Each structure stands twice: as C-alpha cells, then as structure tokens.
Amino acid sequence: MSPDSPGTSGASHDGAPVPDAGAKSGRDASLSGSLYERALRVLPGGVSRNTVLRQPHPFYAVKGEGCYVTDIEGVQRLDCANNMCSLIHGHAHPAIVEALSRQLREGTAFTFATETEVLYAEHMCDRSPGFEKIRFVNSGTEAVMSCIKAARAFTGREKIAKVEGAYHGIYDYAEISQTSNPSNWGDLRHPPSIPVTRGTPQGVLDDVVVIPFNDPETAVAILDEHRGELACVLIDPIPHRVGFIQANGDFIDAIRRWTTADGSLLVFDEVITFRSAYEGAQSWYDGAPPELTALGKIIGGGLPVGAIAGRADVMDVLNPLAAKVLFPHSGTFSANPLVMSAGLTAMRLYDRDAVARLNALGDRARRQIAVGIADAGLPVSVTGAGSLLRIHMSPMAPTTYREAYVDPERAHKTKRLLEYAFDHGVMLINTGSAALSTVMTEREVDTLCEVLLGALRAATEHD
Numbered sequence: 001m002s003p004d005s006p007g008t009s010g011a012s013h014d015g016a017p018v019p020d021a022g023a024k025s026g027r028d029a030s031l032s033g034s035l036y037e038r039a040l041r042v043l044p045g046g047v048s049r050n051t052v053l054r055q056p057h058p059f060y061a062v063k064g065e066g067c068y069v070t071d072i073e074g075v076q077r078l079d080c081a082n083n084m085c086s087l088i089h090g091h092a093h094p095a096i097v098e099a100l101s102r103q104l105r106e107g108t109a110f111t112f113a114t115e116t117e118v119l120y121a122e123h124m125c126d127r128s129p130g131f132e133k134i135r136f137v138n139s140g141t142e143a144v145m146s147c148i149k150a151a152r153a154f155t156g157r158e159k160i161a162k163v164e165g166a167y168h169g170i171y172d173y174a175e176i177s178q179t180s181n182p183s184n185w186g187d188l189r190h191p192p193s194i195p196v197t198r199g200t201p202q203g204v205l206d207d208v209v210v211i212p213f214n215d216p217e218t219a220v221a222i223l224d225e226h227r228g229e230l231a232c233v234l235i236d237p238i239p240h241r242v243g244f245i246q247a248n249g250d251f252i253d254a255i256r257r258w259t260t261a262d263g264s265l266l267v268f269d270e271v272i273t274f275r276s277a278y279e280g281a282q283s284w285y286d287g288a289p290p291e292l293t294a295l296g297k298i299i300g301g302g303l304p305v306g307a308i309a310g311r312a313d314v315m316d317v318l319n320p321l322a323a324k325v326l327f328p329h330s331g332t333f334s335a336n337p338l339v340m341s342a343g344l345t346a347m348r349l350y351d352r353d354a355v356a357r358l359n360a361l362g363d364r365a366r367r368q369i370a371v372g373i374a375d376a377g378l379p380v381s382v383t384g385a386g387s388l389l390r391i392h393m394s395p396m397a398p399t400t401y402r403e404a405y406v407d408p409e410r411a412h413k414t415k416r417l418l419e420y421a422f423d424h425g426v427m428l429i430n431t432g433s434a435a436l437s438t439v440m441t442e443r444e445v446d447t448l449c450e451v452l453l454g455a456l457r458a459a460t461e462h463d
C-alpha cells in the first residue's frame with residue numbers, strides 16, 4: 001500500500017506525488033479492494049485524483065466527523081491530511097452543515113448573483129489589505145491560471161517566472177518544473193523549464209522562467225535577464241513540494257523590489273498558506289502586498305473553490321463593464337451559493353483567535369517532534385509554519401527545493417513512515433506532511449506526535 005516517491009514521480013492534482021507507475025491493484029478481499037477492482041474498469045488507474053492512490057488499493061471513506069475519518073472497513077483514523085489541507089474545521093462542522101442545509105433547500109445554483117457572494121467578498125476584502133477586489137472561481141488551479149492571465153492582461157507581457165519545484169495546480173504555465181529532478185534540473189543559475197505533461201508546447205516552456213527558492217541573489221540574477229518581459233513572478237510563501245519551507249524575508253523582499261522596479265506583478269499562491277495568518281501569509285512580509293493572490297482550499301468550507309484577489313486596478317482587467325474587457329472570464333459554477341455559504345461560514349469561524357489557537361497547535365506539534373527527533377537521535381528533520389508541518393528523511397532541515405528533493409532512498413523511508421502512521425490510526429499527506437484543523441485539541445496533536453515519532457523510528461531503524 002501507500003504512496004511513495006515524494007518528488008520523484010509524476011504530479012498529482014493536489015501537489016502530492018503519485019505512487020509508482022508500476023503500482024498494481026492486487027486482489028484483496030477487503031471492501032476497499034473489491035471496490036477498487038470495479039473502479040479500475042471505469043476510472044483511469046481506478047481513481048479520480050492520483051493523491052488517493054495507495055497500494056494495494058485506495059481506501060474508501062464513508063464518514064468524516066470532526067478530526068476523524070472512517071473508512072469503508074469501519075476503521076477510524078485521526079485525519080491530518082484534511083483533504084489536502086482544505087478542511088480547516090475538519091469534517092461536518094455543525095455550523096457549515098447548517099449553512100449548507102439551509103442553502104440546499106433554497107437552491108444550489110442560479111443564473112443570478114446572490115447576496116451571499118457579496119457578503120463573502122466583503123468579508124475577504126475586509127480581511128486582507130491586499131484584497132481590494134475578489135473574484136471567486138472553482139479551484140486553486142483556476143485561481144492560479146486566472147492570476148497569470150490577469151497579470152498578462154494588465155502588463156501586456158507574456159512570460160512568467162515561477163519557483164523550481166513549486167506546485168501550483170495543473171495549468172500549463174504553472175506546472176512547469178514542478179517535478180524537476182537531479183537528472184534534468186541543470187545549473188542552479190539557469191534552471192531549465194521542465195515539462196510535466198507530455199505534449200507541453202515549446203512556447204509554454206519558453207515563456208516560463210524558473211528561479212530557485214529562498215536564494216535572492218540567484219533569483220534576481222535570473223530575473224534580470226528577463227527585464228521588461230515578465231507579466232508576473234509567482235510565489236508560494238510555504239511551498240509544499242519545496243518542503244513546506246517558509247520563504248524568508250530577504251527572498252520575498254528581493255522579488256518584491258524587483259517586480260516593482262520592473263513593472264511586473266508579484267503574485268502569491270496562497271491556496272494552501274492563507275490559513276497561516278488571518279490576512280494570509282502575505283502579512284508576514286514587509287513591503288507592498290502582492291498585486292494578486294490565488295486562493296482556494298480552506299476558503300470553500302469543504303467544497304471546491306478558488307478565488308483571485310488583489311489590487312483594484314489590476315483586478316479591473318476582469319471588469320465586464322469596461323469599454324474593452326481585457327480578460328473576459330466566466331464560469332458556470334463560479335460563486336455558487338453552496339460554496340459561498342460554506343466558505344463564508346468557515347472563514348467567519350476562522351477568526352483571529354482561531355488562527356492563533358491553530359498556529360499554537362502547529363508550534364506545539366513541530367516542537368514536540370523536533371525534541372523527540374533530537375532525543376532519539378533520528379536522522380530526520382521537521383519543517384513547516386503555522387498549522388502545517390512536513391517530515392524530511394534527512395538530518396538537516398532543507399532550505400531549498402534541491403535540498404528537500406526526495407530521492408528513491410528517502411522515498412522508501414517516507415513510504416514506511418506513512419504506512420506505520422496509517423496502521424497506527426493517523427492519516428498523513430503522502431509527502432509526510434500534516435495539516436491541522438481547528439477541531440483538534442492538544443490531545444490529538446500529542447497523538448499525532450507520538451505516532452509520528454514511532455513511525456520515524458520504524459522508518460529509520462536500519463540506518
């Protein structure tokens with residue numbers, strides 16, 4: 001079972017790696033095993049998203065309650081994956097269930113605007129100084145794509161820059177070099193544009209400039225070669241694939257100053273990181289906020305969502321009332337009332353106190369794990385920020401994508417870690433990461449730490 005090879009195999013829709021191409025379904029007498037047999041006949045690889053693949057078969061959920069999820073076999077686990085960091089209040093939060101039930105009775109989609117979308121837009125624009133206007137879309141991928149298209153429309157430029165190894169969804173331009181590896185990543189001073197999907201047009205590769213993470217000098221030297229060409233520089237402030245390592249102030253500062261001088265836009269992908277502070281992780285950095293921010297995951301209250309938010313004049317490229325609409329944008333289910341009700345309820349609940357409490361739980365988890373690692377002398381490390389953490393099968397905490405890169409040996413250990421945790425009642429993200437939820441208490445965090453430390457001992461016992 002289990003996912004493996006973080007960073008060594010293909011890309012999934014959630015920013016997590018896919019298991020071995022050779023993973024087989026295997027025959028299995030379990031309910032999940034027989035469901036998977038049927039799924040294999042009608043879904044490519046038997047799944048709708050690569051992230052849920054495990055060997056010998058995926059597990060099928062029947063119920064989520066608070067911070068626990070129960071599979072079809074009746075096994076309950078502490079859910080530290082939270083649908084890939086999207087369930088900030090865990091499963092079936094009563095206030096969200098109530099809001100959704102009310103909306104369900106009133107209708108699920110209209111060819112009208114709704115008051116809820118206005119209320120939600122007001123909430124988000126009040127929440128973060130960088131959000132003067134917002135447009136809701138349906139996924140993080142769509143949000144990132146819309147940011148890039150808006151940046152192009154605003155600047156009249158075609159190229160973008162992005163960080164090596166950073167996952168931003170599956171839009172052609174955004175997925176470039178998301179899975180670079182030692183055989184193709186080349187010279188750090190000029191990382192090549194590596195395609196993820198076969199058939200990626202050469203034009204796309206030519207239009208994406210790849211920069212290293214947290215290395216301001218090298219990044220700026222690369223950007224300098226493209227002065228006047230870039231529509232935007234796209235940054236995730238705690239990129240999952242890069243290791244859930246926080247972008248340092250110098251790096252963000254350097255990029256902020258460079259884009260301002262260049263006339264290109266700074267775009268933050270806060271699809272995961274918005275949870276990290278009430279205003280989003282962008283509030284950690286000095287200087288003007290990013291012109292545009294991509295949002296998703298937690299802002300849907302458990303339903304599929306995305307949003308693009310930012311400076312009013314930039315957002316105006318979407319303005320359908322303009323004499324010439326620079327970026328015509330639509331979406332049948334954009335700002336769908338179900339998503340708006342769930343999202344607004346979730347974000348109102350995620351107030352400053354809730355953010356502070358959750359981040360304190362994250363600090364507690366990372367501290368306990370780090371102490372446990374040091375006490376046991378384990379050759380592993382932990383990184384992360386706010387309510388996110390990631391285990392690395394290397395003694396030194398990485399600071400760059402290349403250091404965080406998971407080679408086959410580390411991948412094998414990560415697989416053992418995940419299997420142990422899963423078998424001991426804790427569900428992690430298949431990169432060895434965890435995302436906490438507000439319904440957790442110190443008790444659940446202590447359970448997570450205890451199981452993780454057991455898993456780390458098991459995963460490294462032959463070292």
Ligand SMILES: Cc1ncc(COP(=O)(O)O)c(C=O)c1O
Nearest residue numbers: 013014015139140141168169271
């Ligand atoms: C940082 C980041 N950006 C964008 C996306 C894409 O979001 P979605 O899966 O909703 O399309 C993800 C998904 O994991 C993500 O982690």
